């Protein structure tokens with residue numbers, strides 16, 4: 001991918017981001033180039049690719065990617081564009097051993113090798129030159145991430161600082177539920193939405209009835225973090241404390257004993273983003289994982305956390321920020337409870353401006 005000029009993306013991470021960060025197409029171009037097309041991007045959860053042959057199309061930055069589980073049980077990420085004339089190969093989740101283009105039926109195996117091209121006399125097509133590109137794919141506690149850059153550091157390194165906190169909070173006892181995900185478009189820059197999801201500062205004001213009574217702002221605290229990932233925590237009425245994971249660029253999840261509710265954000269354009277929500281729950285699956293009882297148990301667990309109402313409130317305040325930041329806006333100072341936002345600023349400076357991130361604080 002070509003390198004966009006990121007020089008205009010400078011800012012002070014101790015302050016809010018400048019208006020240009022939320023409005024300037026130059027910022028978005030630099031972010032696509034240096035973040036969405038080079039860093040790890042959350043794609044889906046592993047349960048969506050449970051069986052060999054399962055295929056899930058996703059978009060990473062501007063690149064259509066096909067995630068699949070091959071016959072050996074490994075996760076594979078391929079370009080989802082036909083190597084003939086660029087047709088989108090797979091549009092809906094499917095299960096198949098091969099990938100066949102709907103246009104002229106060129107056919108690929110699950111490693112992206114071209115294995116069939118109808119009406120092409122032998123020798124006309126160099127099959128090795130028409131292989132689907134492959135990308136990095138790794139899974140972390142059931143969360144599947146893709147990177148278009150082969151040289152990206154491993155997820156183990158990326159999340160090392162928060163690993164023990166996440167494991168200790170019992171994430172592996174929960175079942176991810178891809179069938180309960182939802183997606184919508186918010187009229188705000190992607191950074192407005194993800195910063196809002198990261199910080200617990202706004203709970204008392206934006207969510208006085210939905211979240212504040214359960215998880216009050218005053219009881220939120222910082223656990224461990226850096227530009228790579230941050231864990232914060234807080235009291236959760238009647239339960240063990242929650243753990244909030246902020247995984248830049250676009251993933252935040254709230255982990256409790258019985259649930260992991262997450263939000264994933266991806267840019268659409270400068271002032272719109274796609275917001276996906278999903279979760280993992282302590283539902284014991286019956287014999288058929290997607291049977292009626294399993295779904296009912298999952299929904300019951302999901303309903304225990306008042307997700308829909310607080311999401312409406314977050315969407316409204318984020319879109320209001322987007323309508324605001326312009327004109328003579330001078331970025332304000334972040335307060336101590338927003339330390340995770342400072343970590344995210346360090347992340348942006350690292351990726352966009354090659355500023356080596358500060359050593360992890362623990």
Ligand code: FES
Pocket residue numbers: 082083084085086087101102103104105106
């Ligand atoms: S575009 Fe895919 S086979 Fe022609």
Ligand SMILES: [Fe+2]
Pocket residue numbers: 196197202203206207310314
């Ligand atoms: Fe919120």
